[in-house]
Amino acid sequence: MKVIFLDVDGVLNSDEYFDKIKDMNIKGIENDVDVNKIVLLKKSIDETGAKVVLTSSWRYKRKAQELKQLLLNYGILVDCTPYIYNERGIEIKKYLEEHRDIQDFVIIDDEMFDSYDENLIKKLIKISNTNGINFGDGLQPKHIQQIIQKLGRKEKTIDDELEL
Numbered sequence: 001m002k003v004i005f006l007d008v009d010g011v012l013n014s015d016e017y018f019d020k021i022k023d024m025n026i027k028g029i030e031n032d033v034d035v036n037k038i039v040l041l042k043k044s045i046d047e048t049g050a051k052v053v054l055t056s057s058w059r060y061k062r063k064a065q066e067l068k069q070l071l072l073n074y075g076i077l078v079d080c081t082p083y084i085y086n087e088r089g090i091e092i093k094k095y096l097e098e099h100r101d102i103q104d105f106v107i108i109d110d111e112m113f114d115s116y117d118e119n120l121i122k123k124l125i126k127i128s129n130t131n132g133i134n135f136g137d138g139l140q141p142k143h144i145q146q147i148i149q150k151l152g153r154k155e156k157t158i159d160d161e162l163e164l
Contacts, residue, residue: 001051001099001101001102001103002048002049002050002051002102002103002104002105002151002152002154003050003051003052003053003099003102003104003105003106004041004044004045004048004050004051004052004053004105004106004108004147004151005053005055005081005092005095005105005106005107005108005109006041006052006053006054006055006056006078006108007055007056007108007109007110007111007127008033008054008056008058008067009056009058009110009135010109010110010111010127010128010134010135010136010138011037011056011108011109011110011127011138011139012033012034012037012038012041012138012139013032013033013034013037013135013138014034014037014135014136014137014138015134015135015136015137016137016138017034017036017037017135017138018135028066029063029066029067029069029070030070032063033067033070034138035070035074037138037139038070038071038074038076039074040139040140040141040143040144041076041139041144042074042075042076043144044144044147044148044151045076047144047147047148047153047154048147048148048151048152048153048154049154049155050105050106050147050151051077051079052071052076052077052078052079053078053079053080053081053095054067054078054079054080054081055080055081055088055091055092055107055109057086059080059081059083060080060083081094081095082094082095082098087113087115088109088113088115088116089113089114089115089116089117089120090115092107092120093120104150104151104152105123105151106123106124106125106146106147106150106151107120107123107124107125108125108127108139108143108147109124109125109126109127110126110127110128110135110136112124112126123150125143125146125147125150127139127140127143
C-alpha cells in the first residue's frame, strides 16, 4: 500500500484562494478548503493508487467530519494518524508501525517539524516556504508530478482496462 500523509492548511488552501473568496458569502467547509486543490490531490491518488492519511491538526478539530465528507464527495477516503502531543513526525512513525503493509509514502506539508527525522524529511514534499506563517500557494500541479514520481504509477488491473 502507498500512503499520502496530508496536511490541510497551506496544502488544500492558499493565500490566493482566501483573497478570492473574502467578499463572497461561502458557507461550510468550502470557506476553508479550495476544492480545486482536492481535484489535484485526487489526480495523484488516481495515478498512484495511494491512500490518504490526515496528519493535519484538522483531524481532531470541529470541522474534521466536514473535511472528511468533502474529501469523500471527491472519492477520497481518509484515515488519520494518532494524536501524540501534536508531534507530527512521531505520529507518522506510529502510524507506519501500526500499518506494516505500507510499502511507500510521501508527506505533503507546508511545514517541517522538529520531530521529522532524516528518513521522514526524504519523504517530504514541502508545498511552500511559508512555514505556517501564511498559506502560500497550496498544492500545485508540480507537486502532483512529484508525488507520482516518488510513489510511482499504480499498476493497471483488468478492471482498469475494462473501464477504457
